[in-house]
Amino acid sequence: MAIPIALSVLPGVALFSIFILVPIGVLAVTSFSDWSVIGLHFVGTTNYARLIHDSIFWKAFTNTVVYAAVGIFIQIPIGIVTGMILAQRIRGWKVFRAVLFAPVVVSGAAYALIFANVYDSRYGLLNWVLHFVGIGGRDWLYNVSTALPAVAATYAFNAGFFMILVMTEVAAIPADILEAAEVDGATRLRRQRYIVLPLLRHIIGTCVLLSLLSSLAFFDIVYILTSGGPNNATLTLTVYAFQQYTADSWGYANAIGVFIVLVGFIVIVAMKKLFRIGEREL
Amino acid sequence: MASITYEHVTKRFDESPAVDDLNIEVADGEFLVLVGPSGCGKTTALRMLAGLEEITSGRILIGDRVVNNVAPGARNVAMVFQSYALYPHMTVYDNLAFSLRNFDVPKPEIERRVQEAAKVLELGEYLKRKPKQLSGGQRQRVALGRAIVREPSAFLMDEPLSNLDAALRVQTRAEILKLQQRLDTTTIYVTHDQVEAMTMGDRIAVMSRGVLQQIGSPEELYTRPANTFVAKFIGSPAMNLLPSRELGLESAGQLAGFRPEHVELGNGRTGSAHYQANVEVVEYLGDEQLAHLRLGDHDIVVKLPVEPRLQAGSQKTFSVPLHKVLLFDETTTHAVGTAA
Amino acid sequence: MIARRLVTRTMSAGAYYGFLAFVMIAALGPIVWIMVSSFKTNPQILSNGSFLPHPATAAGYRNVFTEVHLQTALVNTFIYAAGGTAGAVLAGFLAAYPTSRLTFPGRHLMTVVFSVALAVPIVGLIVPEFFIEKDLGLFDSKLGLILFYAAMFFPLSFVIQRAFLVSLPFEIEEAAMLDGAGYFKILGRVVAPLAVPGLATVAVLVFIFIWNEYFFAQLLTISFGNLNIQVTLAEFRSAFQRDTTAQLAGTTIAMLVPITAFLGLQRYVIAGLTAGSSR
Numbered sequence: 096m097a098i099p100i101a102l103s104v105l106p107g108v109a110l111f112s113i114f115i116l117v118p119i120g121v122l123a124v125t126s127f128s129d130w131s132v133i134g135l136h137f138v139g140t141t142n143y144a145r146l147i148h149d150s151i152f153w154k155a156f157t158n159t160v161v162y163a164a165v166g167i168f169i170q171i172p173i174g175i176v177t178g179m180i181l182a183q184r185i186r187g188w189k190v191f192r193a194v195l196f197a198p199v200v201v202s203g204a205a206y207a208l209i210f211a212n213v214y215d216s217r218y219g220l221l222n223w224v225l226h227f228v229g230i231g232g233r234d235w236l237y238n239v240s241t242a243l244p245a246v247a248a249t250y251a252f253n254a255g256f257f258m259i260l261v262m263t264e265v266a267a268i269p270a271d272i273l274e275a276a277e278v279d280g281a282t283r284l285r286r287q288r289y290i291v292l293p294l295l296r297h298i299i300g301t302c303v304l305l306s307l308l309s310s311l312a313f314f315d316i317v318y319i320l321t322s323g324g325p326n327n328a329t330l331t332l333t334v335y336a337f338q339q340y341t342a343d344s345w346g347y348a349n350a351i352g353v354f355i356v357l358v359g360f361i362v363i364v365a366m367k368k369l370f371r372i373g374e375r376e377l
Numbered sequence: 378m379a380s381i382t383y384e385h386v387t388k389r390f391d392e393s394p395a396v397d398d399l400n401i402e403v404a405d406g407e408f409l410v411l412v413g414p415s416g417c418g419k420t421t422a423l424r425m426l427a428g429l430e431e432i433t434s435g436r437i438l439i440g441d442r443v444v445n446n447v448a449p450g451a452r453n454v455a456m457v458f459q460s461y462a463l464y465p466h467m468t469v470y471d472n473l474a475f476s477l478r479n480f481d482v483p484k485p486e487i488e489r490r491v492q493e494a495a496k497v498l499e500l501g502e503y504l505k506r507k508p509k510q511l512s513g514g515q516r517q518r519v520a521l522g523r524a525i526v527r528e529p530s531a532f533l534m535d536e537p538l539s540n541l542d543a544a545l546r547v548q549t550r551a552e553i554l555k556l557q558q559r560l561d562t563t564t565i566y567v568t569h570d571q572v573e574a575m576t577m578g579d580r581i582a583v584m585s586r587g588v589l590q591q592i593g594s595p596e597e598l599y600t601r602p603a604n605t606f607v608a609k610f611i612g613s614p615a616m617n618l619l620p621s622r623e624l625g626l627e628s629a630g631q632l633a634g635f636r637p638e639h640v641e642l643g644n645g646r647t648g649s650a651h652y653q654a655n656v657e658v659v660e661y662l663g664d665e666q667l668a669h670l671r672l673g674d675h676d677i678v679v680k681l682p683v684e685p686r687l688q689a690g691s692q693k694t695f696s697v698p699l700h701k702v703l704l705f706d707e708t709t710t711h712a713v714g715t716a717a
Numbered sequence: 718m719i720a721r722r723l724v725t726r727t728m729s730a731g732a733y734y735g736f737l738a739f740v741m742i743a744a745l746g747p748i749v750w751i752m753v754s755s756f757k758t759n760p761q762i763l764s765n766g767s768f769l770p771h772p773a774t775a776a777g778y779r780n781v782f783t784e785v786h787l788q789t790a791l792v793n794t795f796i797y798a799a800g801g802t803a804g805a806v807l808a809g810f811l812a813a814y815p816t817s818r819l820t821f822p823g824r825h826l827m828t829v830v831f832s833v834a835l836a837v838p839i840v841g842l843i844v845p846e847f848f849i850e851k852d853l854g855l856f857d858s859k860l861g862l863i864l865f866y867a868a869m870f871f872p873l874s875f876v877i878q879r880a881f882l883v884s885l886p887f888e889i890e891e892a893a894m895l896d897g898a899g900y901f902k903i904l905g906r907v908v909a910p911l912a913v914p915g916l917a918t919v920a921v922l923v924f925i926f927i928w929n930e931y932f933f934a935q936l937l938t939i940s941f942g943n944l945n946i947q948v949t950l951a952e953f954r955s956a957f958q959r960d961t962t963a964q965l966a967g968t969t970i971a972m973l974v975p976i977t978a979f980l981g982l983q984r985y986v987i988a989g990l991t992a993g994s995s996r
Contacts, residue, residue, distance in 0.1 A: 099900035100815045104827065107812035107871050110804070113853075114868035115834055118845030125844070177740055180733045191737055193980060198744045200975040200986070202929030204947035208968045211954060212754075212961070213747045218763050220750045252743035256990065263991045274429050275462035279476035279523070280450030283729060289475075293466045301994055304836075312838040315931045319951045333840045333932075345844045352841035359838045 119356065126353045130346035142350035152351070154327050155335040158243060162331065163310035165247040171302050174257025175295065179287055181258070182265035192262070196255035203315025210249045211236070211320055236321055242328040249316050257302045264298040265291060304366040311359050379440035379453075379530035380405045381426065381563060386435035388421050388587075395421045397587040399435070403565065408557055410578035411567045413610070418587040419567045420535055426565065427456050427533050439530055450479065455524035459536040461516050463508040463523075469495075470504040473522050494522040497556070514545050521556070531563040538573065550577060571611050575599070583607050601703075605710040608634050608703065614667065614678045621704065623672055624650040624697070626716055633716060634703040637667070640679040642687075645696025650716060653694050659687050670695070748972070755965035762961050777962030778970075784960070787967055789942065790949040797862055797934070797945055798927040804867025805923050806916055809874025814904060817882040818890070828879070835872040835993075840932055850937050857938050862945075865933060870923045877922075877992045881915030882908075918989040921982045925975045946971045 128137045146152050177195060181188045201209075213220045214235040222232025235245040268291065276286045314333040317323060323330035323338065332355050339348035381403040388396040396418040403409045411419040424430040426437055428449030436443050444452050455476075464472050470491060477487045495501045498518040508516055517537060524532050537553070538546045554577055557564050568574055574581045575595045582592040583606070590610075591603040602608035608616045614637050621633040633650075644651050654670035654677060661683070668687050670677040679695060687693065700717035754762055755777050757770040781787045815821065816828050839846075846865070847856070855861025885908070893907045909916075931947040938944055944952075950971055953964045979986050 097821070100819060100821055103815050103900070103904070104812045106804075107808040107831075107875060108827070110808055110864070110868035110871050111831065111834070113849065114846065114865055115839065115842075115872075118839075118842040118849060119837075121845040121848070122842055130844075173740055177737060180737060183733075185730065185733055191741075193983060194741060195737075195744065196983075196987075197976050197979060198748060200925050200929070200979045201748065201972050202931065202947050202975070204929075204931045204950045205968050205972050208950055208953060208964060209747050209751050212751065212965065220747060252740060254740070255744070259987055260991060260994060263987075269460065269462065271458045271460055271462040272464060274427075274449075275456065275458055275523075276464070276475070277429070278427055278449045278454065278456045279527075280479035281475070282450070282479075285479060290464060296466075305994060308836055308838060312840045314840055315947075319931070319954060333838075336841065337843060340843045340847070348844050352843060355838055355841035359836065359841075360833075363833070363836050 122349050122352050122356070125346055126350040128346045130349070131343045135346070138346070142347050145347065146350055146354065151327055151330070152332075152335060155323075155330045155332045158327075158329060159310055159313065159331050161243060162247060162313055163307055165251050166306035166310050167303055169251045170254050171257050171299070171306060173252060174254035174302065175261050175299065177254060178258040178261025179265060179291060179295075182262045182291075183283075183287075192259070195258055198253045199255040204319055206249050207316045207319035210245070210316075214245055237325055239325055239328045242321055242325055246317055246320060246329045249320070257306075260298050260302060261295060264295055268294055300366065300369075304363065307362050307366070308359060311355060311362070379563060380438075381531060381565065382436075382438040383422070383426075384436040384438065386422070386425065386437060387433050388418070388425060388430060389433045394433075394587050396425070399587075399589055401582055401589065401592060403563060405563055406561045408554075408564045408566065408577065408579045410574040410581045411565060411584060412569065412571055412574035412581055413584035413590075415569055416586070417584040419569075419584050421587075422584070423533055423535055423565060423567050426531075427454060428452055453527075453530045454533055455527040455529040455531075456533040457520045457524050457535065457537045459539055461508075461520040461537075461540075463516055463519055465508050468505050468507055469500060469511070469519050469522075472508070472519055473526050476523065476527055490526040490528070491522075494525045497525070498522050513541055514549065517541060517549060521553070525556070525560070529562065531565065532557070534564065534566045536568055537566075538568070539570075553577070572613065575611065581611075583610060585610075601712070602634075603712055605632060605634070605705050608705070608712075612636060614680070616703075617675075617677045617679075618705070619672070619675045619677070620707070621716070623675065624652055624702065624716075626650060626702075626704075628704060628716075630707045631713065632705045632707055634705060635697045635701055637678045637680040639697050639701040640681065640695050641697070642681060642685070642693065642695060644694055645698070648699050648717065649696040650699055650702060651694055651696035653692060656687050656689055656691050656693060659689055661686075751965050752969050752972075755962065755969045757962065759960065759962050762965075774962075777960070777964075777966035780960060780963040781966045781970065785949070785953075785963060785967065787946070787949060787970065790944055790946040791970070793859070793943060794928055794945040794947075796859060797866060797930075798924045800859075800863035801866025801870065801927045802920050802923045804863060805870035805874040806878075806920050808867060808871050809878050809919060810909070810912065810916060811904075812871075813875050813878040813882055814908060817879045818887060831872045831875045835876055839869065843936060846933065847936060855937075857940055857943055859943060862934065862937050862943070865937060866927050866930070869933070870926060873926075873993055874919045874923060877919050877989055878912065878915045880992045881912060881918075885911055914988075918985045918992070921978065921985040922989040922993070925978055925986070928975055 125135065126142055127139060128135050129141070181192055216222060216232060216234040219232075221235065225232045233241055235241050273286055273290060276290050281289065312333060313331050314337070317329055317331050318334050318337065321329045323334040332351060336348050336351040336355065339345075339351060383399045383401040386396060386399040387394050399422055401409070411422060413419050421430060425432050428444070428447065432445050436445055438444065439452060439454070464475065467475065473491045473494060474487050477490065491504075495504055498521060500515070500518055500522060503511060503515060508519065511519065517540075520537065538549055541549060550573065566577060578595060580592060580594055581598055583590040583598065585606050591598060591607045598607060598611050602611060605618060609618065616634045616636050618632050618634045621628050621631045624633050626633060641649075652672055654672040656668055657671050658669040660667040660669075664683065666681055666683055666687065668679050668681065670679060681687070700715050702716035704713045704716055705711065706713050750768075753769060756773040756775065758774050758776060761770065812827070812831070816824050850856045850861050850865065853861070855864065889911070890903055890907055893903045898906070929947060930945070931951065934945045935948045935951065938948070950967055953967060
């Protein structure tokens with residue numbers, strides 16, 4: 096029995112080792128070096144020391160935190176509310192679900208192109224609408240103060256994914272609990288607030304975790320739309336790491352990479368402990 | 378405290394009605410059991426009373442108030458669900474208090490009622506726990522407690538004992554009865570178990586396929602079933618039903634029914650019908666024996682005293698007093714009297 | 718009583734639909750605008766006269782194929798998506814089965830490692846991935862990117878399929894074993910047909926993900942013959958700023974594939990995402 100099993104898991108293990116395990120190892124090890132086109136010498140923690148004093152790195156970090164905040168405090172609540180509304184099976188809910196989820200399958204690159212046009216100062220949709228209502232338009236992507244919000248707005252309303260998770264979770268609530276609440280005199284609103292919402296704690300925790308992880312990996316839209324600018328206003332950790340890579344500062348790029356992977360790891364562990372994700376109430 | 382009335386109540390989900398022209402009057406303080414096999418419409422009837430199902434036609438009254446269009450929460454009824462439907466994220470205390478908070482009952486009153494219910498149901502030390510930390514029996518009591526604190530016009534119970542093991546079931550049955558007698562609240566109790574029905578109800582309403590078969594006291598249903606369905610449904614082992622000629626009775630187109638315990642061995646006294654049958658299986662129960670007989674195409678079950686012991690494979694004569702033989706019309710299934 | 722019920726019901730319905738409409742406009746407005754505007758001529762777009770095209774033109778779509786040769790990118794993306802999906806689904810299935818059923822040393826470790834890998838942001842691995850592909854001679858090759866994608870989505874495939882497999886009753890496999898069937902035979906003849914819902918779910922998801930993938934595509938391929946559609950789109954920003962219509966047409970085409978896939982296969986997409994995230 097041993098041989099077939101070994102053969103069976105081989106493709107997966109091979110792929111995983113070559114493209115994930117080994118790279119992580121290389122990443123970690125070479126982050127302690129000054130790897131570039133010239134060569135590779137180990138320099139201890141120089142890269143990390145440099146990282147700590149690198150103002151651009153911290154700018155990228157705070158930007159990433161802002162992006163995460165938008166995800167958690169705007170995107171997720173929208174997802175929760177729409178999910179709870181549609182879970183009540185109002186008329187046309189299937190259509191709404193499809194329409195609200197469709198944007199989720201649109202690629203980051205497509206969004207970058209879409210919003211490049213929407214934010215265009217001459218003919219963009221946003222300025223057109225604002226002119227319509229009488230307020231002036233701006234050069235959204237080239238203004239240091241508006242660039243970051245503009246980038247955040249590209250995904251802030253795209254809550255279809257969280258909506259689906261919430262809907263599935265609501266469907267798992269036994270119907271008779273809600274019926275009991277109805278007989279106990281709770282109005283529709285009260286039932287949603289006091290029965291449904293508390294029972295969504297678990298899935299909301301999952302949503303927060305997923306949102307944090309995707310903010311950490313945020314690249315496509317930012318890179319294509321603004322390249323991280325103007326003046327690093329929209330820069331993320333991943334874009335910064337990529338810039339270091341194109342500048343052939345591979346050791347340093349890997350240090351940033353280690354930071355990203357480590358933070359991801361910590362987030363997962365912390366979230367599991369904090370919200371006890373993985374435990375069910377029912 | 379109120380009476381409950383079903384007036385020509387019908388419920389249709391599609392073509393065939395789930396509840397068909399139901400008419401029942403429940404007196405204030407009465408314990409009525411709705412019993413029948415699954416799919417007979419008893420739960421639907423209960424849910425319509427609770428307001429969880431729309432009424433297709435007819436009226437339901439609580440007291441003298443028509444409640445067809447009244448929201449479930451406004452009908453002043455409390456329901457105990459089969460699965461208990463406890464709020465999993467709330468403590469026992471909050472589970473009990475929830476409904477009272479919805480009706481803006483003042484806090485001290487809530488506290489009083491919850492503590493009172495907890496005392497009656499012996500839940501005092503569990504008030505801070507959550508449902509998942511309780512045993513099945515304890516959860517069931519919380520479900521009852523939720524109903525009690527409401528001090529409602531009526532209790533509606535949907536098979537509350539079916540998730541309990543046999544021993545607990547018997548014990549809880551008695552507790553529910555005691556509770557109801559104490560509180561004197563009108564209760565509608567749904568079950569598929571005819572033993573529960575017989576032991577608990579002031580009156581029993583037997584339903585089948587959405588139609589009310591008979592409503593009456595346990596004794597009435599047992600001794601004078603209105604049709605063959607009720608005759609076979611009530612009582613265990615079930616009543617024996619055969620074409621009456623098998624018992625040597627003249628009447629044509631009729632079925633004769635008699636209970637296992639009314640059968641005697643031998644020709645019996647005058648005024649009995651008798652028949653010969655093969656004994657196939659004998660079950661010895663210690664204080665009595667159950668014999669499964671075969672008469673032509675029909676199976677018969679008889680309950681006899683332990684002596685004399687019957688042997689499987691023998692052929693014997695049995696008799697039933699004629700006044701214990703009930704006659705039913707074969708086509709309409711209605712009872713038409715006794716053979717005496 | 719009835720009137721009051723109806724009024725509150727209508728009020729909450731109004732609030733519900735109002736909110737949904739708002740979210741819909743915010744989320745879809747830009748997308749719809751792009752699709753509609755892709756039928757306008759360049760002057761129309763720049764002048765921004767009306768929302769709808771006036772008159773409509775398919776010039777953008779034509780240019781996208783004649784000037785930009787988007788068809789190459791489309792074919793490439795399809796190859797990557799199909800190949801990567803096949804690889805990820807197969808590897809995932811072959812690994813998920815034994816870990817869900819049989820006990821062997823390392824089973825638990827493997828399961829945990831693969832599950833955790835799902836969440837680790839592999840975008841941090843820019844440099845190592847580049848060099849690994851280069852050193853293996855896979856850089857800027859279709860095979861190289863396909864293998865990479867198979868590896869990238871293997872953890873997801875593993876986790877989702879394992880979730881499906883653990884819920885399958887194993888009496889049937891036991892019967893097959895007693896009938897003398899070997900491991901791979903059972904896998905292929907008995908389990909695989911039953912696992913089709915799980916396989917389909919993963920396949921749809923991974924296909925869409927690969928179709929939309931930009932980061933590693935632009936990292937690991939450079940020659941025109943190997944670019945996928947997302948990378949080509951990104952080039953639009955710089956290379957085709959003149960021809961906005963073509964830009965919009967290209968974007969619309971790129972979006973339509975995953976959107977149609979989703980609309981047609983909603984069940985699978987939704988099932989896959991809920992299964993994947995609960996782990």
